[in-house]
Amino acid sequence: MAEPLLKIEGLTRRFDVSKPWLNRVIERDEKQFLTANADVSFEIAKGETFALVGESGSGKSTIAKMVVGLLPPSAGTITFAGQKIDTGAGIPRSLRRRFQMIFQDPFASLNPRWRVGEIIAEPIRTFGLMNPTDARNEAARLLEVVGLSAGDVNKFPHEFSGGQRQRIAIARALSSKPEFIVCDEPTSALDVSVQAQILNLMRDLQDEFGLTYLLISHDLSVVRHMSTRIGVLYLGRLVEVAQGKRLFSEPQHPYTRMLLDAVPDLALSGRRRHAVEGEIPNPISPPPGCAFHPRCPLVHDRCKREVPQPRPTPIGQAACHALDRLAPAA
Ligand SMILES: Nc1ncnc2c1ncn2[C@@H]1O[C@H](COP(=O)(O)OP(=O)(O)OP(=O)(O)O)[C@@H](O)[C@H]1O
Numbered sequence: 563m564a565e566p567l568l569k570i571e572g573l574t575r576r577f578d579v580s581k582p583w584l585n586r587v588i589e590r591d592e593k594q595f596l597t598a599n600a601d602v603s604f605e606i607a608k609g610e611t612f613a614l615v616g617e618s619g620s621g622k623s624t625i626a627k628m629v630v631g632l633l634p635p636s637a638g639t640i641t642f643a644g645q646k647i648d649t650g651a652g653i654p655r656s657l658r659r660r661f662q663m664i665f666q667d668p669f670a671s672l673n674p675r676w677r678v679g680e681i682i683a684e685p686i687r688t689f690g691l692m693n694p695t696d697a698r699n700e701a702a703r704l705l706e707v708v709g710l711s712a713g714d715v716n717k718f719p720h721e722f723s724g725g726q727r728q729r730i731a732i733a734r735a736l737s738s739k740p741e742f743i744v745c746d747e748p749t750s751a752l753d754v755s756v757q758a759q760i761l762n763l764m765r766d767l768q769d770e771f772g773l774t775y776l777l778i779s780h781d782l783s784v785v786r787h788m789s790t791r792i793g794v795l796y797l798g799r800l801v802e803v804a805q806g807k808r809l810f811s812e813p814q815h816p817y818t819r820m821l822l823d824a825v826p827d828l829a830l831s832g833r834r835r836h837a838v839e840g841e842i843p844n845p846i847s848p849p850p851g852c853a854f855h856p857r858c859p860l861v862h863d864r865c866k867r868e869v870p871q872p873r874p875t876p877i878g879q880a881a882c883h884a885l886d887r888l889a890p891a892a
Pocket residue numbers: 577578579596597598616617618619620621622623624625780845
């Protein structure tokens with residue numbers, strides 16, 4: 563891979579979920595920590611779409627928040643364009659313009675009292691990129707870029723449909739001329755008929771502006787449509803990273819196979835489906851060794867003792883002690 567635009571190494575985030583101090587004293591309870599992400603490492607090359615998938619609570623959004631500086635990691639490093647970010651101090655101003663984020667709910671992320679022109683121009687003002695007249699013209703131009711009309715600058719967010727509001731959020735994200743956009747469930751609040759239009763717009767913009775995306779989604783059909791590479795998270799750890807299309811035809815990790823088997827309308831190249839069994843364990847007290855071992859059909863003793871480290875596979879890498887014993891997926 564060429565020099566990565568984003569490099570994540572050993573990213574870990576713990577949350578203190580202890581009861582209040584007095585309760586702990588009375589009930590003689592210890593402090594409790596929830597590990598949302600443990601030792602997550604991956605790289606994203608310029609122009610790629612790297613997707614993170616996993617069940618609810620697997621730690622996708624926590625990674626997104628750490629990457630854009632909304633949440634400091636407990637451990638690990640983030641390097642952007644060769645520059646290591648001091649995550650304690652936040653993302654330096656010189657880099658912040660180059661990052662943007664698109665959220666799931668376009669209504670909540672747009673200020674309802676501002677006109678659309680002001681919303682889109684806000685990052686331009688924040689980073690002092692243009693004078694107010696040019697910023698307003700740029701907002702009108704960006705509205706056309708995302709398929710709306712220049713005259714919409716004077717309207718308010720409530721005058722638009724959900725899909726149109728997500729277009730406005732995208733125009734806003736583009737206004738600081740970023741290279742890298744974190745898209746956290748960008749279409750999951752939208753009607754199915756509108757989802758494909760927004761995803762196609764995102765792809766067109768990626769080609770036009772050379773954008774790099776980190777896509778967070780629980781929807782495997784969205785991920786398949788969009789991604790160059792995919793990372794699969796289980797209970798906060800990355801269990802598999804693979805080339806986009808091949809993950810669906812040749813999944814390696816038993817958890818990835820289980821995740822794909824759970825989607826009824828996914829064509830699986832003739833592979834036999836297996837029912838999803840068991841539930842995600844409590845992240846406050848995860849199982850020892852491989853956290854997937856209580857649900858894994860290939861579990862053996864070592865899995866209960868040792869956290870598996872990532873190993874190369876034909877389509878990327880996977881962290882599983884049983885890789886050698888896996889039958890071919892197809
Ligand atoms: N501020 C917080 N305080 C305590 N626990 C948190 C906090 N934020 C997230 N968590 C926990 O961290 C774990 C990972 O959460 P996260 O939101 O990153 O998962 P996710 O994969 O994005 O899930 P979803 O798809 O439901 O949004 C969950 O167990 C969640 O309850």
